[in-house]
Amino acid sequence: MNRPKQFDRNLIVIGAGAAGLVSAYIAAAVKANVTLIEAGQMGGDCLNTGCIPSKALIRCARMAQQARGAARFGVGLPEPEIDLPTVMKHVRESIEAIEPNDSIERYSGLGVEVLQGYARLRDPWTVQVRMNDGSEQVLTGRAIVLATGAVPVVPPLPGLQQVSYVTSETLWGRLAQLPRVPAKLLVLGGGAIGCELAQAFCRLGASVTLVEKAPRLLPAEDEPISEVVTEALLSEGVAVLTGTEAQRFEADTARQGAGTAVVKSVQGERTLAFDLLLLALGRRPYIQDLGLQELGLVDDDGRLQTDACLRTKYPHILAAGDLVGPYRFTHMASHQAWYAAVNGLFGDLKKFSxxxxxxxxxxxxxxxxxxVGLTEVQARERGIAYELTCYELRELDRAIVDGSRSGFVRVLTAKGKDRIIGASIVGENAAEMIAELVLAMRHGLGMNKLLGTIHTYPTMMEANRFAAGAWKRANAPKKTLKLLEWFHRWRRG
Structure with a gap:
């Protein structure tokens, strides 16, 4: 495996999801000669089968739920009728509206060569591309970024291959073929994807059972968060079975796609019937047929090993996004892509962790x-001394008038300091509200600065300031307050 004296490209990027697209964009922006290789759809999982279609479906489901709850605001509405083809039309149109941002045309216009085909590393510098049209290309790259993403985990359970299951990737194609929402949905997995889709389908009229092996839903979050989410799902009619594991499956020959699952908990075994089975059991890195094993880039557990700069054992081969983790978020893939591209192009001069x-x-x-940041469990596990401040949304004016009083803001601060080390929010628009705390942590702004910032009234964002106020009251300087009490008494004469 001799290193070529000359290279066809400065950078070759394999995979056109978030990590690959951003890596190629950065390379083109700094005038590098870059080729982006993708066999499937541009935009990857997020655009085509992940973030965008799921959030479009969730939006439709939320509209149905709001219609059901309109009576408490004095607006009487009938039970909503769910038209699945129209729901899927909204999903499809959402994807189509965003597609141009990730298209071949756009990236070609930016100066990126886009090849549609399957890439395989022939050696550490050579990429063989089997094009979708049947032809073949071979390219050498001064640096290579692997951004092939991850695929859903499908466990080797007895009978699973005999039932017509779907994953977060194949769900959308199945729904596009159905005239109506499945009557009975069984969801395996109580993480983010499982909880989101279980609630959405319940709101769209399905009878949903959610099975999670761990003792609680969202096991990566602190227990109070799991409790609120579980209560919300139960209140809407989702049957939640925690501490429960699927054992085997049997197909229903009378109904296509339907079947039964035998699940087991400490109470024993029980049988669950379903019309549609959704596997939401996590994702694993996609490493098949890339030549990574032959080059020794993958360990015995199927993980691609990288250093703090995203470099493999060959420093010019880097990886980013879901392929490498540790966080499988689209925004993390984009974040890592900057490091992968810059370290690939300029790592000989300066590299970045x-x-x-x-x-x-x-x-x-x-x-x-x-x-953002640490959960309470993580802080305890790492032996970090912390203070927990909690503000309940039931006390917030905007939450009261909107009828959205469920939830809270929880902030972890370093013991004896106002420095934020972690925060969690449960409530209306929590994903928007967390941005302020992300900004505060990123730029070292503590609770005092948060408290001193004017927030528009009445908004949900005020909850962050009130949390800071609760922290301030708990950390009030007692000696100074005693002195001020004496001072004011003296001033009264």
């Missing part, structure tokens, strides 16, 4: 869940 210090996250259930 990825900054993971302030990473926002969100789950688009209702009420929304959002967070």
């Amino acid at each position: 990825v900054d993971y210090s302030v990473v926002p996250r969100a789950v688009f259930v209702d009420p929304e869940v959002a967070g």
Whole structure:
């Protein structure tokens, strides 16, 4: 494997999801010769099967739920009728409206060569491309960015291949073929995807059962957050089975796609019937047929090993996005892409370690869940001394008038200081509200600065300031207040 004396490209990017697109964009912006290779749809998972279609579906479901709750605001409406083809039309049109931003035409116009085909590393510098039209190209790259993403986990459970299951990727094609929402939906997995889609389908009229192996939903979040989400799902009619694991499946030969699942908990086994089975059990890196194993880039567990600068054992081969983790968010893929592109192009001169210090996250259930930095569990596990401040949204004026009083703002600060080390919000527009706390953490603004910032009244954002106020009251300087009390008494004469 001799290093070429000359290279066809400065950078070759494999995969046109968020990480790949941003890597190619950056390379073109600094006038590098860059080729982007994608066999499937431009935009990757987020645009075509992930963020965009799921949020479009959630929006439709929320409209139905708002119609059901309109009577408490004095607006009487009948039970909404769900027209699934029209719902899917909104999903499809949402994707189509965003597609031009990720299109071949746009990136070609930016100076990126886009090849439609399957890439494979022949050696550390050579990429063989089997084009979709049947032809073949071979390119050498001074640097290579792997951005092939991740795929849904499908467990090897007995009978699973005999039932017609869907994942977060294949769900949309199935829904496009159905005349109506499935009557009975079984969702395996109580993480973000499972909770979001379980609630959405329940609101669209399905009878939904959500099964989670862990003792609670959203196990990565603190327990109070899990409790609010669980209560919300139960109140809307989702059957939530935590501490429960699927054992086996059996197809219903009388109904296409339908079947039964046997699940097990400490109470024993039970059988659940379904018309549609959705697997939401996490995602694993996509490494198949890329030549990574042959080059020794993947460990025995199927993980691509990278350093703090996203470099593999060959420093000119880098990885970004869901392929490498540790956070599988679209915004993290875009964040990593800058480091991958810059380190690939300029790493011989100066390299940069990825900054993971302030990473926002969100789950688009209702009420929304959002967070940044450490959870309380993580702080305890790492032995970090902290203070917890909580402000309940039921006390917030805007939440009261909007009828959205469920939730809270929880902020972790370093013990004895106003420095924010983590925050979580549950409530209406939590994913928007967290941005202020992300900004505060990123630029070292503490609770005192947050409290001293004017917030528009009445808005949900005021909850952040009130949380800062609660922190201030808990950390009031007692000696100074005693002195002021004496001073004012003296002033009265």
